Amino acid sequence: MQPLGSPELVAAYHARIAGSHDYKITAEILDMEEHVLGPARLIDGQINLLADAVVHRTAQVTLLDPDRSLGLDTDSIFAGSAALSRMLRIRHTVDVPGFGEVTCTPIVGNFTKVNRNGATIDVEVQDKTGLVMYGSKPYRVPRGMSAMPAIKAILADCTGETKFRLPHGVRFKLRRPYSVGWADESSPWTRARQIAHAAGMQIFYSGDGYVTVRPYSTHPVLEFGQDGVPSTSVVASDVDFSTVVNYARVEADKIVASRNQDAIDSSHPFSPTSLGRNDVPRYLPSIAELSGPGDRPTAPHSKRRPSSKAEWEQYAQDVEEWDAKVRSIRAQANATAAAMLRAGLTEQVNLSWSCAPVFHLDYSDPIRITTDQGAATMRLTSASIPLLPTAEGMSIGLVKNVSRPGRIRG
DSSP, X not given: OOOOSOHHHHHHHHHHHHSSOOOEEEEEEEOTTOOEEEEEEEEEEEEEEOSSXXXXXXXXXXEEOTTOTTOSSOSSTTSOOSGGGXXXXXXXXXXXXXXXXXXXXXXXXXXXXXXXXXXXXXXXXEEGGGGTSSOOSOEEEOTTOBHHHHHHHHHHHHHOOOOEEOOSOOOXXXXXXXXXXXSGGGOHHHHHHHHHHHTTEEEXXXXXXXXXXXXXXXXXXXXXXXXXXXXXXXXXXXXXXTTOOSEEEXXXXXXXXXXXXXXXXXXXXXXXXXXXXXXXXXXXXXXXXXXXXXXOOOOOOOSSSOOOHHHHHHHHHHHHHHHHHHXXXXXXXXXXXXXXXXXXXXXXXXXXXXXXXXXXXXXXXXXXXXETTEXXXXXXXXXXXXXXXXXXXXXXXXXXXXXOTTSOOO
16 A cells, blocks of 8 residues: 555545545656656546556556647657657545545556547557566676665666665575576566565565555455445356465475375365265465575585685585575575465455545455455455546456446557
């Protein structure tokens, strides 16, 4: 969730958006340093959160531009477009009693499509992940560097990023070097994600354009339904068995941690025994790899000369550090395997509903929905948010057309 201010302000903001309220939507054209070039008049549009994509936030927007003053296209259809060096920022403002106007930014990002339609322009925008997900000039952060400075160095030096929202006090240091290259699979964003994952964190671009790294949390940041922002449709559900896991294995060099049938009650509906046929268990495995401790230090020896006392003291210190690393990695591997199995044995129920638009939430924020049939906490990974009021409202749990019919062309 975007930081809006004090806990008291956030509570008042949530109470305000949960009731009937007016709000303002503004749009601005930016240069690549995110300086404002001028305002844009928004006619219609929507923002989508996408679960199965590298870029998690996109927007389809119609802008009024009868005299081409936005500078996104030219008088001639053969002259190309300047939109590739421009960005769009959309802001949402609501008046909160006792605090005044509170503004959040549901998207800032680069243009991917520009389509003129008379006096209007239909554009598509993706969040700033689109600026960092391709290969870049070779760059390297060394083994032993702290994770958060490494992420900042990669994205700042390779992509020019200046906006970061990174946690303090993260002691994790890189167990291997990470190299950026020209191939997309070694892009700055790929390496930043790998480092964040190794540190047990999630990384994404917040709606306001900040690189955000944070621990995984299950505490809901916003309530929907009876206890919060009211739903405007019946909550629908579907069950997904594709993510079920009943065997977890984690490998870190020669260290192996596994959680198998012995860790599951055989009566569990997803246990290998319950899913098996003809007395043959059926395994649904998940395999993960962690950075290992490396090889055990080699004792000093030489046929030509005896080893010195200093060499043996250094060897003893290296072995002690290696043993400590082994214990730490083994504990991490065991914990990871247990977490993988615990998550995999949970039936995945996908919930979806409609509600009044909410603009300040980030991708993967935990949210909670409560109805007279029960309550559930889930992550916000799929949604469509209309930028102007519609009877449809915002959809959560699925992506669909929620803007006014006929205004946006796909």
